[in-house]
Amino acid sequence: MCSAVPVADALLLMKIKPGFLRLLLILSWVGSFSPRAADYQVLGWNNLGMHCLDSDYSVFSILPPYNTIEAQLIVDGRLQTRADGYTVTYEAVADPDGSFNSTAMEKGNFYQFATALYGAQLAPEAGLAGWSMPGTNNTPQAMLFESTNRPAAGVETLVNWFRAEGIPIAPFDDAGRKNYYPLMRLIARNAAGAAVASNDIVLPVSDEMDCRTCHASGTQTAAQPAAGWVWSGNSERDFRLNILRLHDEHQFATHAELYQEALAARQFNPLGLYRGVVADGKPVLCATCHASEALGTASFGTISPLTAAVHSKHATVMDPELNLTLDSSSHRAACYRCHPGSATRCLRGAMGGAIASDGSMAMQCQSCHGSMSQVGSRDRVGWFMEPNCQSCHTGSATHNNGQIRYTSVFEANGNPRVAVNSLFATQPDTPAAGLSLYRFSAGHGGLQCSACHGSTHAEFPATHRNDNLRNEKIQGHAGVTAECMSCHVSMPADNATAAGGPHGMHPIGASWVRFHSEVAESNTGRQKCAACHGADFRGSVLSRAFGPRTLTVDIEDTVFTLKLFQGATVGCFNCHNGPHSEDVNTSAAPTVQNVAAQTTSGTPVPITIPVTGANANVVIIAQPTHGSVGLSNTIATYFPDPGFVGTDTFKFAAWNGQKNSELATATVAVATGPYSVTVRALVPPEYPAKWPAAFTAVPLPVNTTAAVTYEWDFGDGSPRGTNRFETHTYQKPGTYSWKVIAQLGAESARAQGMIVVGDPIHPRVTAGPVTHISWAQSTADAVLEQAATLTSVPGWIAATNEVHTTSGILSVEVTDPLPSQFFRLRQVE
Secondary structure, three states, X not given: OOOOOOOOOOOOOOOOOOXXXXXXXXXXXXXXXXXXOOOEEEEEEXXXXXXXXXXXXXXXXXXXXXXXXXXXXEEOOEEOOXXXXXXXXXXXXXXXXOOOOOOOOOOOOHHHHHHHHHOOOOOOOEOOOOOEOOOOOOOOEEOEXXXXXXXXXXXXXXXXXXXXXXXXOOOEOOOOOEOOOOEEEEEEEOOOOOEEEEEEEEOOEEOOOOOHHHXXXXXXXXXXXXXXXXXXXXXXXXXXXXXXXXXXXXXXXXXXXHHHHXXXXXXXXXXXXXXXXXXXXXXXXXXXXXXXXXXXXXXXXXXXXXXXXXXXXXXXXXXXXXXXXOOOOOOOHHHHOOOOOOOOOOOOOXXXXXXXXXXXXXXXXXXXXXXXXXXXXXOOOOOOOOXXXXXXXXXXXXXXXXXXXXXXXXXXXXXXXXXXXXXXXOOOOEOOOOOEOHHHOEOXXXXXXXXXXOOOOOOOOOOXXXXXXXXXHHHOOOOOOOOHHHOOOOOOOOOOOOOOXXXXXXXXXXXXXXXXXXXXXXXXXXXXXHHHHOOOOOOOHHHEOOXXXXXXXXXXXXXXXXXXXXXXXXXXXXXXXXXOOOOEOOOOOOEEOOEEEEEEOOOOEEEEOOEEOOOOEEEXXXXXXXXXXXXXXXXXXXXXXXXXXXXXXEEEEEEOOOOEOOOEEEEEEEEOOOOEEEEEEEOOOEEEOOOEEEEEEEEEEEOOOOOOEEEEEOOOOOXXXXXXXXXXXXXXXXXXXXXXXXXXXXXXXXXXXXXXXXXXXXXXXXXXXXXXXXXXXXXXXXXXXXXXXXXXXXXXXEOOOOOEEEOOEEEEEEOOOOOOOEEEEXXXX
8 A cells, every 4th residue: 555654755766776677766745744754642531422411310220421531652663551650631622713611510410310321429520430521621631551351341451551431421501502423532641740641532422312203292192101100200200201111111010029129129119110209210221130231230130231131122113214124225325314423423433424425324323233123132232243354355456256355244134244354354353252353453563453543433534524633634535543653663564564563554755665565576465465466466446545645756767756635546557557667657538627606505416527548437536524525437426415505615536547636626505405394393282281291392493494484373362482492381172273483494384282181289188087189180190198297298109009090080099197297289391
């Protein structure tokens, strides 16, 4: 591959001995970045590429805020395998938009419920594993050096990294703006405390893990609990309470004995998890009963692990928009229905951003993880039984499974592909026997794979700008960490190093220019070249330039300049007539020209690429930021992202099997196109007076990203509501006509309906040998509470008496009531 780091600005003049491949390359850097020998380098990454957390912790929790970062330190070109007085810290740093995230406080209710859920008494800014946010003073936080990592009980794997685990970062910056990709600056210091290296990395975090599409009150009939929708006025609690109602109903009906044992053993309310939340105020940690590899918990009894329970249960569910079962869908939208995707787009790495010839995403979540039922298999250990790199990247250009790389880890028979070549393989039995995980594997010089290639789901180059900032600083361009001198202090070229780099890479730069003919003279040496440059030495996907280069070439006193853009194909024929020729390749390179086009949002536009030259094929080099480009021969079709308006660009070139054209740019002006909005409303059909009822608008804007505004008319002459989520209290019984108008620019939509408001709910007391307290059954759920006084001390507690239902009346029996005892009904919210 031609991935050479250039020499100094002064031209280096050298003569290569007569004979085979007499070639002189004089390199100078294109652009303002000036790489130099690196005495120190720190390479950091996030361990998973995305960390999900719950947006609310008052009902149940799947995952806490828990972001983990790792970093390796290189000193004098070698990996530091002991701390030796070196430290690495992290602190908040603003991204190019000025978004700065230093504190975890006042960004949700995790700290309010951390003790109830996780048993932890946390200090401000502290995380569950002991690492903290920097805080508003942006105090640097120390990472821990470790040579052995323990990712699960009884599992140890060798590493040489600095780690900070469980940083409680939230997806809101300090100004309250949503940012799923905040930055932290890693700073390495020596024993004297002097900073020696730094870089900025993303701590990806999302609270988009959401179930309300199906489980919010009034949504999908198939998901409605038998006891009815909860209709909570708190939209974050509403769908969660509905889920707990369903969970209780299903478990009591199908696994009553086991469920009752689990409730008792884990000290939950014997009436179920829903009752424990609404009556006792005790939120539920799902991993208390369901094994979670993420949290290191075991299942109670024979209860299935959390990932198996959730994915297997939902595999047969019909997607409400795609009209396919979630198991049958091969599109990432099925996963994004719950996982961070609609806004976060967490599958954003080199694979996730790959585009097919028709402009669609070439790879989906299922391409690596399989169908939802496969993910939910009881035979699978979540988070550990994952695909490996070599199931797609099967080998070199000359030794592979039929293709150098595939877009799915699965063979046609559904089995994971077994590579015939370990060139790009993860380490076997890492981190444990039978596993082979990328995020724990290491390669070149002991560096973790993630150190150079980036986090899972965000492999370099990523489609999100912030992910690429690290390598742009380190080596002057995005993409995989590939510039040798970014980490090394020298780059000798000899027989020992000719294939000694990562994945058999040769040295780069002037030293390799001087030496490469020594390797290529022999058949054995040429086969090393062919592994990446192809059996015909014309180049392959493995020999594309990692960065822009300008090469001044002198062959037999013929001097010319070869410009290579990032992504250009490199082979022998770029400069001379093949591996056995000493002559300059004087054939003409193909040419392309810049193009411009116009379209409107939501409307694809075909663009004819002007290309000349025999056998020239157009190649898309860089996809646009706000859309995608499909390619058919010389027709590039630009597909703007839904709602995007503005100017977008993509890069392209041509390749004729020998030479690259220069890089060209397509500029697309996207004007506002037709857009629309529809809206539906989620409103209880009936509700009691005097209690606030929930009103929810569900907009569906099409072909626009503009904000929707709302106007609610509740039908009782009260002031209009202007929020998507509203609550309204009717003072008197009656039938009221309500409507909501969703406004989007010049377009609007409305939904309307009726709500029957009944009498207020009041408890009634019937005295006698046994005191009865009764109230009318209603859409609004209520909890009977009791207290010894009407004051707040000692306070109201839920009555534990069994509730009986007769003809729409709920009642409890109170035997031997205290002389002074008070009861009240509290609305479930």
